Amino acid sequence: MSKSTRANHYIPLSPSIFYILLSLSIKERHGYDIMKQVKKESGGKVALGPGTLYGSIKKMLTDGLITESDERPDPALDDNRRRYYKITKLGSKMLSTELQRFEEALKTAKNNKIHIALTSIKLTVV
Amino acid sequence: MNSSHNSWPPKILLWLYSFFLYLYPQEFRKEYRQQMFIVFNDLYKQHKIQKRNTYVWFIKEICADTLISVVQQQIHTTRIAFGRSILNTLAAAMLTFVVSIFLMSVGISVYTDIAQGGSTQSRLQSFTYRHSDTIIEGVFKEAYKQAAACENISDMKLQNRCQEDVGTHIAHILPEEELMGIKQTGWPTDLFFVKKSGANYSMLRWDGKITDVSSAVNEPPIINHGFFNKLTSKDTCSYFHVADAYNSCETYTAISLPNNETGYLVRMVPKKPFNYIVLRLLQPLLFLLVVLFNPSELGFAPEIYIISVIGYILFLILATRYMLGRQK
DSSP states (O other): OOHHHHHHTTOSOOHHHHHHHHHHHHSOEEHHHHHHHHHHHTTTSOOOOHHHHHHHHHHHHHTTSEEEESOOOOTTTSOTTOOEEEEOHHHHHHHHHHHHHHHHHHHHHHHTTOHHHHHHHHHHHO | OOGGGGOOOOHHHHHHHHHHHTTSOHHHHHHHHHHHHHHHHHHHHHHHHHTOOHHHHIIIIIIHHHHHHHHHHHHHHHHHHHOSOHHHHHTOHHHHHHHHHHHHHHHHHHHHHHHHOSHHHHHHTTEEOSSGGGOOHHHHHHHHHHHHHHHTOOSHHHHHHHHHHHHHHHHHHSOOEEETTEEEOSOOTTEEEEEEETTEEEEEOTTOOEEEOGGGBOOOOOOOOTHHHHHTHHHHGGGBOSTTHHHHEEEEEEEEETTTEEEEEEEEOOOOHHHHHHHHHHHHHHHHHHHHHOGGGGTTOHHHHHHHHHHHHHHHHHHHHHHHHHHO
């Protein structure tokens, strides 16, 4: 099975994978930075621990959604053993597909005049 | 170098987390062990800044995360190795081991909760003991001498008053205890004097009454087992099946008295969080050792036997399946 076929199984993305991809779409990050960003972006609703974080990272690396970056922090500023991760083209595509799916769902909700649902979706997605 | 690098978690947490990492599949551990340790340190530093309770944080966030991700990774690894059969997944030895250990931990946690659920324990929760260890042989002997004198009084009313006086008198000799932050003088209701004369045991408590408790006391060992004793400290007071001591007694101190008599100060003290965590996490392993080398040590807790036996049977069944699966 090719990486892109395997990656299609991700749609819809799980909250943790979605937020990890979202955090890496801004810039390259190390594990703890990803955890903080995911918590911030999700408003504290998705809190990853070290085990679940690296479980997801391992899965995403295998399926080619993210890749390890060559970047290492300046030893004078931070621990240079930290590994940095960046989003791949396939990962970006998955994220776009997922965001598109959200957008379509939002449109459908608007067309059907589901005002209450719309408000809550807007708060989450925008 | 960043100054925050100096703030390391306590050794016991580092040790426990290293142990947790060994529960992950080897391949995963090799790849991410170092990174997970770095994140663990980062989380600890963050937690210190927020000034939350370290052990609550550790159990709530780290243990829960480890439990979920270990099972996920083990299932994932065994799925790759054996295909998608659930039975084969369950048959993987490492997963079986993890399940058995957690089953036993749950069993022991349940037992500990039952043991601590009594009203005595909750009453004692706020006590801070400072001076009980300073109770000396003199106080002990004085208490028994006065209480014995009361028993010679034939008039019951006078005898009761005499015993009350003994309680009050001894309370004045006892050092001050601190109850919920307020200093007060008194004989703590959680302190018992037990005296061994020949083969007989008698108990004297705050109400000044001497009671024969020979049938409720087993010969307490004098040997100090050190660290091991600390871990199984609930065991120690199972020698004193008197009053409420069995449920919450953690310590006793032996005093040598003249005429080959021995005195014991039996104290009920609140559980310390550290001991509580160690009991929950490590006692399953100690249990194996104790059962192998000294089964009588655990005679007080049938629940542990039952839960553990279920765990071991499960382990044997699954391990056998695993071995048979490999042969095929």
